[in-house]
Amino acid sequence: MENILTICYLIGSVTFIIGLKMLSHPAKARKGNLVAAAGMSIAILGTIFLYEDKEEGKKLGNYIWIFSGLIIGTVVGTLIAKKVKMTAMPQMVSLFNGMGGACAALISVIEFQHLSQHTLEHGGAVHHGLLISIFLGAIIGSISFAGSMIAWGKLNGNIKDYAYGGQQITNVGLMVVILGIAAYLLFTLTPENAFWFYIIFGVSLLYGVLFVMPIGGADMPVVISLLNSFTGVAAACGGFLYDNKVMLTGGILVGAAGTLLTILMCNAMNRSLKNVLLGSFGGGTKQGEGSKEQGSYKEISLSDAATIMAYSTKVMIVPGYGLAVAQAQHTCHELEKLLEEKGVEVKYAIHPVAGRMPGHMNVLLAEADVSYDKLLEMEEANEEFKNTDVVLILGANDVVNPAAKNDPSSPIYGMPILEVEQAKTVIVNKRSMKPGYAGIENDLFFQPKTSMLFGDAKATLQKLVAEIKNV
Amino acid sequence: MEKILNLITEHQQILYIVILMIFLGIEVIGKVPSVLHTPLMSGANAIHGVVIIGAIIVMGKAESDNYMALILGFLAVILGTLNVVGGFVVTDRMLEMFKKKTKG
Numbered sequence: 001m002e003n004i005l006t007i008c009y010l011i012g013s014v015t016f017i018i019g020l021k022m023l024s025h026p027a028k029a030r031k032g033n034l035v036a037a038a039g040m041s042i043a044i045l046g047t048i049f050l051y052e053d054k055e056e057g058k059k060l061g062n063y064i065w066i067f068s069g070l071i072i073g074t075v076v077g078t079l080i081a082k083k084v085k086m087t088a089m090p091q092m093v094s095l096f097n098g099m100g101g102a103c104a105a106l107i108s109v110i111e112f113q114h115l116s117q118h119t120l121e122h123g124g125a126v127h128h129g130l131l132i133s134i135f136l137g138a139i140i141g142s143i144s145f146a147g148s149m150i151a152w153g154k155l156n157g158n159i160k161d162y163a164y165g166g167q168q169i170t171n172v173g174l175m176v177v178i179l180g181i182a183a184y185l186l187f188t189l190t191p192e193n194a195f196w197f198y199i200i201f202g203v204s205l206l207y208g209v210l211f212v213m214p215i216g217g218a219d220m221p222v223v224i225s226l227l228n229s230f231t232g233v234a235a236a237c238g239g240f241l242y243d244n245k246v247m248l249t250g251g252i253l254v255g256a257a258g259t260l261l262t263i264l265m266c267n268a269m270n271r272s273l274k275n276v277l278l279g280s281f282g283g284g285t286k287q288g289e290g291s292k293e294q295g296s297y298k299e300i301s302l303s304d305a306a307t308i309m310a311y312s313t314k315v316m317i318v319p320g321y322g323l324a325v326a327q328a329q330h331t332c333h334e335l336e337k338l339l340e341e342k343g344v345e346v347k348y349a350i351h352p353v354a355g356r357m358p359g360h361m362n363v364l365l366a367e368a369d370v371s372y373d374k375l376l377e378m379e380e381a382n383e384e385f386k387n388t389d390v391v392l393i394l395g396a397n398d399v400v401n402p403a404a405k406n407d408p409s410s411p412i413y414g415m416p417i418l419e420v421e422q423a424k425t426v427i428v429n430k431r432s433m434k435p436g437y438a439g440i441e442n443d444l445f446f447q448p449k450t451s452m453l454f455g456d457a458k459a460t461l462q463k464l465v466a467e468i469k470n471v
Numbered sequence: 472m473e474k475i476l477n478l479i480t481e482h483q484q485i486l487y488i489v490i491l492m493i494f495l496g497i498e499v500i501g502k503v504p505s506v507l508h509t510p511l512m513s514g515a516n517a518i519h520g521v522v523i524i525g526a527i528i529v530m531g532k533a534e535s536d537n538y539m540a541l542i543l544g545f546l547a548v549i550l551g552t553l554n555v556v557g558g559f560v561v562t563d564r565m566l567e568m569f570k571k572k573t574k575g
Contacts, residue, residue, distance in 0.1 A: 016518050017495060023514045023562075024503035030566035033514050037559040040521065044555075047524045053532065060531025062541070069530065069545050073552020080553075081560035086568075092561050093513045100520050100554035106547035107525045110533075110540050129478055225512050231519045238525035240485060250521035252489050256496025258515050261508065268505045352505040359509040366568035 001050045008046030009246035015039025016250045020257055043246045044070075054243075086367045087324045090360070091155040094148045094224045097231055101144030104234035108138035109201065111241060116194040126189050130241060135182045137237035138197070139204045144230040146208025151220050151227065154212070163214035168278065174207045219276045222265050226273075229258025268352045270415040297433070300451035302460075305427050306467030312389030312425075314345045316381065318418055319365065322395010322430060324355050326457035329368035332394065335465050336370065342468070347374055349381035349391075349418050351399035378418060385422040393420065393428045395457045397435070401442045410440060426450040429460050510565045517558025523551030 015035050022032025051060050060066070077096075084092045112134050119126060153159035181200050185193065215223055236251025238244070266273050309315055323332060336346045348370065354361045362375060376384065385391065393400060396418075403410040404417045420426050426449055433452075435441055444450055453460060479486065503511055526547035533540040 012521070016521070017499060020496070020511075020515065020518065021499045023511045024500045024507060026504065026507060029507060029510060029514075030563065033510075033517075033559060033562045033566055036514065036518055037563075040518070040555055040559070043521065043524060044527065047527050048531075051528060051531065058532075060528065062530055062533060062535065062544075065541060065545050066527055066530050066548060069526075069548030070552050073549045074556045076549075077553040077556035078560055081557045081564065084561070086564075089509065089513070089561065089565060092557070093509075093516050096520075096554050096557040096561070097516050099550040099557070100516070100522055103520075103526050103547045103551040103554060104522045106543050106550070107522070107529050110529050110543050110547070113540065128474065129482060221509075221512075228512055228516050228519070231522075232515070235519045235522035235525075236489070238522050240482075242525060242528055243485075244524060244528075245488065247521050247524050248485065248488055249492055250518050252492035253496045253499075254515045254519040256493040257500045258496075258512070260497045260500060261503070261512055261515070264503065264505075265508055268508070359506040362506050363509065363565050363568055 002052055005046050005050040005052075008042050008050065009244070012039045012043030012046075012246040013249040015042075016246075016253055020253060085327065086329075086364050087327060088156075089363070090221060090224065091152050094152040094155065094220075094227070097224065097228050098145045098148030098152065100231045101141045101148060101227070101234060103141070104137050104231065104238055105141030105145060105201070105204075107238055107241075108134045108141060112138070112194075112197050116189065116191060116197075121191065128186060131186055131189065133237040133240040135186070135197075135200065137234050137241065138201055139178055139182065140230050140237065141234040142201055142204035143208040143211065144227045144234060146205045147212040147227045147230075148208075148224065150209055150212040151224050155220055159213075161214065161216055167210065167214050171207065171210055174203055174210065178203050178207065215276065219271075222262055222269075222271075222273070222276050225258055225262040225265055226277075229255045229262065232256075232258055265353075297445050298451050300427060300453055302453070302463050302467050305451075305453055306464055306471055308425060308427070309339060309344065309390050309392070309464075310342050310468050310471040312344055314347070314384075314388045315339055315390045315392060316347050316349050316376075316385065316388045316420075316423065318349045318351070318354075318391060318393045318396050318400060318420060319361050320351075320354050320394060320396020320399060322397075322457045324360065324364055325395065326459075328394065328458035328461050329364045329370075331458050331461040331465065333365070333368040333370050335461055335468070336374070338465055338468055342471075347376050347381070347384065349378070349385075349420075350375050351378055351396070351418050352416075354396055354399050378416060382419050382422075385419055388423040389425060391420045391423040391426045393426065393430075394461070395430060397430070397442055398440075400444055401440070402444055403440065403442070406443075412440065420444065421447060421449070424449065427453055429453045429455065429457055431456060510562055513558060513562040513565060517555060517562055520551060520555030520558055523548065523555055526551045 016039060019032045019036025022028040150159060178200055181196050185196055212223055232251045232254030236248050236255060239248030239251055263273060266276060339346050350361050398412055400418050400420050402421060404412045404415040407413055428445060428450060530544035530548050533544050
């Protein structure tokens, strides 16, 4: 039996590696996900039916509990995952990541109770390796859980950014406290001081909250990716605890890949990880642009916008977060079809980090059946802007802000942007003049070729479609 | 010091796995296009749901009169399953759209 389980775990580990590999190729990605899921199922079923305790050779019990847990989790998980809107995907990933972190932390708590009761009361020596992995699992798991919940709340709009002075010192202090108690317990664990473990647990939760709290909403994807790799490491701690190779390989694999992915995401936004974590965006260090007097902007009426677009030869649509919030992707596709019928060439310019996560816009527009060849990546789009008559910006802001190119003092300086100002006319749809995530003014809105079309993206697009039909 | 060295020798197999997996994890996703960042993150998120195996072991080993362990273990199984199932389903939903796109 044990041998078959070993094979199951081997298959599991290999499918995780292959799955992850395939997930990074567009054509094979979906299959890769299924491969990993199949491997996971084999590993889970193998554990339930074949696992035997090393020392006592006992099989697992409590099948009713295990299966009801699995069934509840599967039903609820599938329902949430199926029902969630495409725009809410980032939150969803964060939520599920938090669940995994909590799971790892709970395992550590139970194993710690087990260890402190049995080993200590029966006078055996404490196994330091096990204790370390229990501590790490509890610390990393709870940080990941608490952090993910805050990230989830932030993306849902329930929790506002909250920064305070000395937050970095507080965080470092908390970390020192956590590690200090852990080291102390590691060498002096007795049944009397075992309660300190729960203090580690609590402080780690607090650390998770304080760690994510001040980071701005725009950086949440990076944070979620980082927490994702944390949970991977927490899972690997479980693998060490049970000498379970599939948990170990899966966890470390995600830990490493997640860390690299975090760095890749930062690169796509041209920010450093340190910058994100210490919060130069969200932390409210706006360098005196309040004093800079902006010029005036001009508004355009719906019918004028409709006329300009209907009589142009090439329109480029720049979708952003505003489009995602308003769920306007379908209306946007409608506008595209209508314009194409009138002989206007329509393309989409997709900034790699437009929306809330890299690739967010691609997923969203694909949902609305926008054809793949209409989506231009940033480099392609930047070459085509000079031949474009009208650029329609739908709720994007920082990704078209020329300050990233021209103003070295700007916090987003150096970020690659869509150079929309090369086009003949720019129409910007926004809800208000409020700055975007980066919290900085956008000069583009005050340029003479730019006109503003205020309103919710979906409502505005619907009216625009109606107007164009009348042109 | 000797304790630490002993610990390393005792677990050298695991340490080898950890080190190789770190390099493999980095290598495997090294060339991912930015379009796939979100699905890849979501897929990796589902994979670390493998922690569910630990939850199942904890649950299966718990004595039937240890209610604390039973309840916490039960909770861990539910949370772990949510992570696995939710993670894979969400990833599949994201990637379903990519497939449609390449077709046409």
